[in-house]
Amino acid sequence: MVPAPVRCDVTGLAHGGAGVARIDGRVVFVAGALPGETVLVQITDDSRAAWWRGHVLEVVVPSPDRTPVSCPAAAAGAGCCDLAFGTTDGIRRAKATIVADALTRIGRVEVPAGLVVEGMPGGESGHRWRIRARAGVAADRSALGFRTIHSNAIVAHRCAALTPALSDALGTLDPADLRAGSEVIAVHDDDDAVHLAEVAGPPSVRGGRAGAQRRRAQSGPPRAPRVLLGGPTARYRVGDRTWELPVAAFWQAHRGAAEVFARTAGRWLAEWALDATVWDLYGGSGVFAGAAIERGAGAVHIVDTEADALASARTTFHGSPVHTHRAAVSAATLANLPAPGIVVLDPPRSGVGNAVMDVITAAEPAAIVHVGCDPAAFARDIGRAIASGYRLDRLKAYDAFPLTHHVEAMALLVRP
Numbered sequence: 145m146v147p148a149p150v151r152c153d154v155t156g157l158a159h160g161g162a163g164v165a166r167i168d169g170r171v172v173f174v175a176g177a178l179p180g181e182t183v184l185v186q187i188t189d190d191s192r193a194a195w196w197r198g199h200v201l202e203v204v205v206p207s208p209d210r211t212p213v214s215c216p217a218a219a220a221g222a223g224c225c226d227l228a229f230g231t232t233d234g235i236r237r238a239k240a241t242i243v244a245d246a247l248t249r250i251g252r253v254e255v256p257a258g259l260v261v262e263g264m265p266g267g268e269s270g271h272r273w274r275i276r277a278r279a280g281v282a283a284d285r286s287a288l289g290f291r292t293i294h295s296n297a298i299v300a301h302r303c304a305a306l307t308p309a310l311s312d313a314l315g316t317l318d319p320a321d322l323r324a325g326s327e328v329i330a331v332h333d334d335d336d337a338v339h340l341a342e343v344a345g346p347p348s349v350r351g352g353r354a355g356a357q358r359r360r361a362q363s364g365p366p367r368a369p370r371v372l373l374g375g376p377t378a379r380y381r382v383g384d385r386t387w388e389l390p391v392a393a394f395w396q397a398h399r400g401a402a403e404v405f406a407r408t409a410g411r412w413l414a415e416w417a418l419d420a421t422v423w424d425l426y427g428g429s430g431v432f433a434g435a436a437i438e439r440g441a442g443a444v445h446i447v448d449t450e451a452d453a454l455a456s457a458r459t460t461f462h463g464s465p466v467h468t469h470r471a472a473v474s475a476a477t478l479a480n481l482p483a484p485g486i487v488v489l490d491p492p493r494s495g496v497g498n499a500v501m502d503v504i505t506a507a508e509p510a511a512i513v514h515v516g517c518d519p520a521a522f523a524r525d526i527g528r529a530i531a532s533g534y535r536l537d538r539l540k541a542y543d544a545f546p547l548t549h550h551v552e553a554m555a556l557l558v559r560p
């Protein structure tokens with residue numbers, strides 16, 4: 145039986161973007177709610193004893209930070225911009241609380257007072273973003289657009305996070321020319337060029353392994369990216385340095401992100417960088433390697449699993465003391481590197497993990513910079529380093545994914 149709607153007060157925002165409320169002492173994560181609001185909630189998942197999930201049916205008392213939904217695709221149900229119904233300042237305040245709470249609760253870290261989530265150059269939406277976005281192709285190839293939350297249905301509205309040029313380019317595609325289960329990667333690069341490429345969508349959308357095999361037999365999604373517009377590679381710049389990368393390869397989504405993160409890391413590391421050996425772990429094409437080289441590093445070792453990113457780094461850093469290692473970051477990989485003076489970590493959402501953090505702290509670099517896009521994993525890693533004797537010297541958080549619940553945090557850890 146569907147539970148009756150419940151009225152409740154929302155006290156905070158959880159990592160993941162849902163409002164946090166309590167019903168009879170039980171935590172309820174409420175999608176579509178902002179801190180400070182009173183809402184009528186439809187419970188959608190009451191299967192656990194500790195917490196439930198629900199979504200807003202009606203806002204009874206709105207937060208002063210509530211706005212009309214600023215992303216047309218999100219307003220139509222797409223999962224792209226999940227917090228496009230809040231003011232920039234209000235959402236940033238909530239994200240700062242999420243980062244600080246994670247550090248305190250999970251990392252057991254004393255967080256400096258007044259942590260703010262800083263804005264990025266280029267504004268909150270559309271205009272002048274360098275963005276890499278994925279749009280899905282409907283199973284019956286009738287539509288191209290963004291997937292709705294919790295379903296594979298497609299919403300063919302513009303997403304506010306995309307540059308107008310990207311939205312316009314996506315609008316020129318005829319989904320009937322694409323393959324069912326595909327996704328389109330859209331990139332607006334630093335030459336102002338727009339690139340679109342068709343790639344295979346995630347297995348859940350394609351129907352799992354069996355579905356993928358069946359569709360491949362019926363000319364399913366392409367195995368390698370298929371260029372639809374522009375070229376196979378995109379060009380990105382940080383300072384005077386240029387990278388050329390396949391369109392589907394990783395690059396920071398926000399136009400300002402690579403520059404801002406590299407500048408912050410470079411400033412933080414200046415004290416130790418001269419002639420230092422630097423590990424740039426999860427280093428991709430070497431954005432942080434560039435910051436270290438600029439500060440006079442003696443040698444930089446980039447470790448990453450992606451061949452394309454490392455090939456691009458070798459071209460960009462030709463003639464510089466930058467070495468690439470195609471491997472998963474692990475105790476075994478790190479054992480083969482020369483001892484570091486500095487370590488930079490920019491892992492995927494899962495973070496670094498205790499085992500690798502222990503290897504890094506045991507190598508006793510003077511400074512560690514951690515860049516994390518998942519507050520919980522970031523907090524766990526920072527807490528682990530502090531438990532091994534490091535001190536949190538600097539902490540920053542950036543609104544690198546405006547209109548969404550995502551946030552990027554950076555920490556400098558030093559050996560006292």
Ligand SMILES: C[S@@+](CC[C@H](N)C(=O)[O-])C[C@H]1O[C@@H](n2cnc3c(N)ncnc32)[C@H](O)[C@@H]1O
Binds near residue numbers: 490
């Ligand atoms: C958040 S990106 C950062 C890339 C780079 N620092 C940048 O700013 O462009 C994370 C990187 O980790 C890499 N990666 C993911 N899992 C990995 C693993 N287990 N070992 C090494 N690299 C990994 C990905 O290929 C990706 O390049």
